[in-house]
Amino acid sequence: MSHFIGSVISSLNLVNGIVALLCTTLHLVQKRKSSVNYLIAFIYFLMAWMILYFQAFRSGTIYSFPYLIFSDVAVTFAIGPAFYLYIARITGSAVR
Numbered sequence: 001m002s003h004f005i006g007s008v009i010s011s012l013n014l015v016n017g018i019v020a021l022l023c024t025t026l027h028l029v030q031k032r033k034s035s036v037n038y039l040i041a042f043i044y045f046l047m048a049w050m051i052l053y054f055q056a057f058r059s060g061t062i063y064s065f066p067y068l069i070f071s072d073v074a075v076t077f078a079i080g081p082a083f084y085l086y087i088a089r090i091t092g093s094a095v096r
Helices: 002-029 035-059 071-091
Strands: none
Touching (some): 035 071
């Protein structure tokens, strides 16, 4: 039973990553794009990267691509400023 639950969770993580990539694509192909669309697409991409990275790490696939190991650290540090710029752009406050 535990193995079944683990495989379901693993599949859901993969689906979540794919959905986040789909949201990224939808924001990038939208007509009349603004900087807010690019920022939210970047945030979706970063979240998809993290989800798919942890899925690859959990399954052991990441070891086939050693140059991607520890790329989650850079993505983690990029999410904060991306959210800050997105919120600043939405609220109209000046970015200092």
